[in-house]
Amino acid sequence: MSTANTTNRAYGAITLGTLLPWIIGAIILLVLPILMGSKGQLTIMSQMSIMVVFALAYNMLLGQGGMLSFGHAVYMGMGSFLCLHVMNASYFGSVPLPILPLIGGFFGLGIAMIIGSFSTRSAGTIFAMISLGLGELMAACVLIIVVFFGGEEGISGYRDEGLPFFGLEFISHIEVFYLIAFWLFVSAALMFLFSRTPVGRMANAVRDNPERAQFLGYSARWVRFVSFSASGFFCGIAGGLSAILFEIATESDLNVTASGVILLIVFLGGVGFFWGPIIGAVVFILLQTVLGLQTHLWELYVGVIFVAMVMYFPGGLAGIIMSHAVAMSLGKLGLLVRPYLTCVLPAIIGILGLCGLIEMIFHMREAPTGETEMTLFWTAIDTHHIWAWLVFGVIAAGGILLARQQSSVLKEAWDQANTIDTPAEEPS
Amino acid sequence: MDLILVNLIDGLVFGLLLFMLSSGLTLIFSMMGVLNFAHASFYMLGAYFGYQLSTVLGIGFIGGLIVAPIIVGVGGALIERYGLRQVHQYGHVPELIFTFGLALLIQEVVKLFWGQNQIPYFEPAYLDFALFSVGDNAIKAYKVFMIFISLAIFGGLLYILTKTRIGMIIQAALSYPKTVEALGHNVPFIFMGVFGVGTALAGVAGVIAGPALGTFPGMAFTLGSIVFVTIVVGGLGSLWGALLASLLIGWLTTFAASYNLRMEDILTGLGMTKPEVMSDSMLQDLWTLTLPQVGPILPYLLMVLILVFRPQGLLGKREA
Amino acid sequence: MLKKTKLGVAITLAATLSASVAFAENIKIAFVDPLSGPFATTGTNGAAEWTYAADVLVNDKGGVLGGKNFEIVTFDNKMSGKESLIQVQVAIDQGIRFIAQGNSSGIAAAITDAVNKHNRRNPDDRVLFINYSAVDPALTNEKCNFWHFRFDANADIKMDALTDVMAARDDLKKVYLIGQDYSFGKAVAAAAERDITNKRPDVEIVGNELHPIGKVKDFTPYARKIVASGADSVITGNWGSDMVGLGKAIIEAGFEGQIYTYYAASNGITRTFGEDGKGHLNLVHEGQLNPPVSDRASAYVDGFEAKYPDHDISQARIANAVEMLAKAIDAAGTADDVVKVAYALEGMEHDSIWGGKVFMRPQDHQAIQDVHVGAHTDENIRHPLDNSPYGLMDNVKVEMAAMDSATTCEMKRP
Incomplete structure (x- = not known):
């Protein structure tokens, strides 16, 4: 698989060149809602931003750690459900809404630590199959454990019942978008920084050659566990954001189909680059909403694009761009x-x-x-x-x-x- | 007692059906190291081709049973030759993802040509009668037919793999592909052949399961992941393991669906008292749980446990 | 190359021309249901029924408000709650004031909740939710709101009618309840248990169980248990492939009694059951097709079948919904102020094209109408389903079912 060699720029030094993409990203996030301000467009852009967080978190495993998960929607979905329970709790009036995603994040982290404690023992097929099995089990539990998951109807709540945050109640779509954009920016920056830490670097090493990594004194299992937990944390944040945007969480948030979609998105964007999943998420949501409005056959076209991509451009869209x-x-x-x-x-x-x-x-x-x-x-x-x-x-x-x-x-x-x-x- | 006998027969039918899928998948895996996500899609194609050939083109059910798997197998071989081999150079993860995309694509193509609805694909009239009854429960001749077909395929497969020259070469290519190639055998061609045969087996399963379990675009999705579970539980690459796991899962789901074991009885048996008002209890869902409710997800639980405690599977020799 | 350029120019020109024929002044109704994915069949069928009803029952008769036409705009919610909310938002952005949805009570609950929030937060562009098919009783009880109108009879009302029919049978001794493990399946089981114990205390319920939804590959073991229990009747709320799988397995296992269902017709199900289902399947529904109620209704069905040969009038209430909405808009004199339209719709009495009356009960916005129980058969069927000889023959009618049933709805009016 083509790997993330290109991200190996000189690290440590902060130059304008390394900051520039982030500044541009921030400007885009700030300006977009002014250019496209209808509520539907804002909702779609918010949805895109959430998927970007989720896709980046997923790529911490697939791209940086070489771990293929078929049940990753579980961590996002669990974060989403917990946040809705917080929204419905009596103390929600004293919780400012902007910190809600953090609560989801820590819940995702906790779940990922529990599951990761045994699933990250090995990478490859065993990890993939455990994730698939757990994904199916969790999705089934959603329908069985009604107390926490609310059955097929899921859990819904009101985001505007939280503690007003400097006068903001997050009723309008634009306020919600900026809240999500803020968390997108923070999470993306944190995930990027994580990939620069020794553990993040070791994840690459463990992906490429676990034995040599072990010789360096790193436990491959420990490195995988840390990546997995960190990924769970950011998935939980994405879940919290989703709870804020949609004010509902259902089984379809964490079933195997949702896990399949995120795999598609990340691969479409390109696993070899940090920013690949960002392109993947944006393009996929555009395909889904815009193409979906035009034709009922959009899934067929997405399937063809996906297969063609894997066959001819395994580096994804980011790979195509970077090949220039x-x-x-x-x-x-x-x-x-x-x-x-x-x-x-x-x-x-x-x-x-x-x-x-x-x-x-x-x-x-x-x-x-x-x-x-x-x-x-x-x-x-x-x-x-x-x-x-x-x-x-x-x-x-x-x-x-x-x-x-x-x-x-x-x-x-x-x-x-x-x-x-x-x-x-x-x-x- | 009657019900146990009936369940044994039904579990056997379902288990053998699973085996026809998992045997092909496990062969493909042990040879090429590819977990073929699209395997159940070839099963679906088998059912649709079987329907198209037997009813619309009018060559009869048996005709469909012979021709449809051949078409599916040739299609599978072509996909291996022109798709999978192209992706092979990038490594295992893109291969897996390729088959994942293929599964999506096949489902969409099936919907494009045959529509969303369940199609009227039925058992042939000469097998559509109750052969015998156990208690009030009728056992249809078609079920017995399914058992015989699957057993015949298992016997044939075992014979080819262990007693014939081509089987020897395949087995050798499984473990030492380089050496076999050095001996002058065309290993890529063997790979293509194995992929073709594996998908053809899935096609056979589709033709005979289509009338019994229903032929609709979601049929691959509902069966897809359970086939994975089967080969992982049995041990990747082991034919006997696949058989054992298929039967185990067939009987496990059948018996779980049949016996109304209730959590309430277990909990009270453990000395707990049932709460008066159920809706207030945090454990209300635990109290009302029954075995049939969780039956179909038990195989996944089994798989996770197997992977954690015995990663090589029941009869597997190497770790996945 | 030059030729192709010319062709391209011609096509672009044609495009601009055809686009300029705009439909001015239409009253748009957003149809939000699955149009792709595994549940697309019911969605596309519903879309066809809505479009046909709007054309035949409103537009061909001169429209509403003195000449405005109904236009059905379809949105694909991909059977996902979140995607539905996005599509509803897109529809509202386009200035659409009426949202029609029906597939899945879970999604209906999400939409009714979202519509309620939207109307509270945006008093200037409020919308109404026309629920034409989601039958979870909660939607007109604890989850009810002023913006939601249900045109189908809810699960409790249907069970009431179904058990009326069952209770009248002298040979009814043992009943088996089986359903999908989710809110609707549980609601059906609870209603069936309550109604049967009330109406026929002598009847024994020999089984009451749930199976995971969409996960069962082979229903044979469930069927074996049902046969072994000696039940003479089975009640199930299953739909889709779970209905076909369960029904076929039960009949093939040698079951000789009756199966009482909600969703065992159309979308390939009638055709798949075929001869096997005859004498076994009973289905509760509104809107009688056989025997035909009137020439007008027959002409309506024939016209639909001629236009959409692959679809059926499987959700007859859509015709009621369209006609009643048109009447309400005319009565309110506006299609923009949905509060007025909603007040006009509340308490409306309507002569249905399917015979009988429909009454929109003001206290919970539940339509009260005649409910029928039909048998799956090929005898004397004037309007068959699925292009097969089989259809539903209605032999029992419950007039204005559950007219004075209780509701827990506390409607807040603006």
């Missing part, structure tokens, strides 16, 4: 623009054509009788007319053939962009 680093440092990024236009663009058009054909098949099967028109890419199309099929067939075949034909050009340009012309110049 060499060309950029050589100042040859410009060489790639033209081949991208002539190769990737037709490929995208071809794929969209293919999607059009799939949508037409779906429409033929699902649409009411007599209704032969459908809207595809803002165009009204008669699916019972041979022309519609021909046009999309030609677009699909043409685009993909063109892309194939141009792929050699792209490869040539790629090789050229990644080689040094003048041997005298040393790449930094």
Whole structure:
């Protein structure tokens, strides 16, 4: 697996270069709600931020520690449930809402420490299978233990019944978004700092070669346990944030499907980079909400994207972006623009054509009788007319053939962009 | 007494069905080190192809039973050749994730072509009658048919693996792939073949289970994780372990569903008194718990315990 | 390449043109239910029924408020509580004032709670929640609020009707209760136990158990136990594949009695049961299809089947919901001030297309209507289900079921 070598910048020193991404991130979080202020958009952005925290916490295991978990939604869900119990408790009036995620975090930490005490004994398949089994057991318990989990309906509460925080009651969506954004920023920074600590570094070493790590005097199991617990803590924070945003926690928050989704998100973004899961979460939520509004087949497309990603770009979206680093440092990024236009663009058009054909098949099967028109890419199309099929067939075949034909050009340009012309110049 | 006999038969049917899935999965795992998450999806494809071939194309149930697994197996082999082998170079985690994505994809494709609803895939009429009865409970001829098919497959598999030349090569390739390759055998081709046969076995299971347990897009999901449990409990890579675990889980879930063992009786037996007003008690859910309520999740508990205390599984030789 | 560019321009132009034919002045209803994932069947079926009802019962008759049409806007909640809340928020952002949802009482509880919070926090853009299918009694009892209206009969009302039918049978001796282990399954079991003990104290309840929802692969062991118990009747609230699996296993195990159910029809279930279910399956529901109640109702069903051959009128109350909402909007004279619409809807009496009356009880916003018990059969079926010869033949009617049943609802009105 491609690993996090690129994050190994000189550490210790704080320079503008290391701070810059964080400053930009903070500015984006501050400005976004001003640009997109409708309540629905704010809700979706809040949801995105929560998933980012969750995805980063998950990647502490998968990317940095090499541990594949199939039941990680448990820790987020448990944090969520506990926070809702706090919201419903009589003392909630004396608890300021902004510290609620911390309570969720510590609960996640506690659960992770209990489970981690036996599940982190080994990595690999055993760890993965224990996580799967526990995930199934916990999801089943949610429906059985009604006292704590409220059964299928879950637990709901009111966020605005907490102690007002400098006059803020967190009724409006924008206040909630800023609260979540604050915790996103803090958690991301803490998780980044964790990856710089000796234990965080050792997690990488244990992932790559547990035996050598043991020779250095570190217990691989201890390192895994610490990573696992820390991950549980941040998952709990994400759970607390989710409790604040949605004011409800249900079984679907911690079942195996939710655990599968986070794996998808992190892998889509790229496990090899600290910021990979951030891209993954943002892109996935966009796919889910935007694509979900456009087509009922969004899961099919997500599945295809996911499989294609694993097959051809195992580094995820972050891997794709970072693969341009060499060309950029050589100042040859410009060489790639033209081949991208002539190769990737037709490929995208071809794929969209293919999607059009799939949508037409779906429409033929699902649409009411007599209704032969459908809207595809803002165009009204008669699916019972041979022309519609021909046009999309030609677009699909043409685009993909063109892309194939141009792929050699792209490869040539790629090789050229990644080689040094003048041997005298040393790449930094 | 009658009920015990009936439960033994039902548990055997379900256990053997699990075995048909887990035997393929465990073969694939021991050969390639891949936990194939999409294995149950091939089982689902078997059921759908069986339906399509036997009813819509009209080659009859037996025709479907023969042809559908072949299609599934060839499809599996192609996926190994053009998908899994590509991912293999990146390591085991991407491989696992690839099969995970494949499972999602197959489910979506099935929905695209056959729709969301349960499809009308039934037992053939000549097997759809009560062969005999135990007490009031009827045992259908189809169940007996399922038992015989599974036993035949187990026998055939055992024979091929232990008595034939190809079986010897496969066994050798399991432990020493490099040496086998040096001896001039085409190991990637053997891998592809094993993957194909493993998925074809899942296909057989799908064709015969489809009519009995229902054919719908969620069928892979409901059975998927339990198959994992089976091979982990039995010991990864062990055929006998897979058989033992399948039967164990088959009987465990069957008997758990049948006997109304109540937590209330156990707790009072331990000398505790049942609270007067249930809704006030923090332990109300514990008091009302019954065995059938938790039956289907017992295998997961078993798996976690096995992994913690005996990571190599019941009959496994190496750690997962 | 040039040709393709031309084509692209043509397509873009066509797109802008078709987009400019805007639907002005429509009254939008947000349909929030699963349209993808394992539960999409019921969701898409519901969406078809809503769209058809809006077109046929309102728009084709001139709309409301002197010419405004109903428009059903579908939102996919992916059967998740959180996703529902996001979609409801998106719908409210689009200026939609009416939220329709029905699949899963858990999600309905989440939505009714969210709508209540929203209306309290945003008095300027309040919305109504049209619950067309979620039957957990709590929604019109302890969880009731002014913004929630339920058009289906709740689980208790349905059980009352079901046990009426059962109690009338002389050969009823032993009853077995089995259901999914969650709030609805438990509510059904509790209601069945209470009603049977009240109506027929002589009848023995030989089994009362729950199984995990969606987790049972093989229902045979449960069926064996039911047969071995000697029960002559089974009551279950199971739905989806849990219903099919349980029902088929029971019948195949040699069970010869009756199975009383809530959700054993349509969405592939009727077709899958086929001949096996005949003489065994009974289903409680509202909205009689067979025998047809009137030419108007038959024409409505035939029109629907012609337009959506893969779907069924499986949730007849949707027609009531659409007609009553239209009447309420006309009576209120506005579709924007939902408080007025809600007051108009409260206490409304309506002549249903399915015969009989529907009364929206003001104290808990529970629709009171005729409840039927139908048998799964292929004899004399005028309106079959699932494109199979089988359908539901209603042989018992409980008029205005549970008209004066008690409610714990303490409605707070604005």
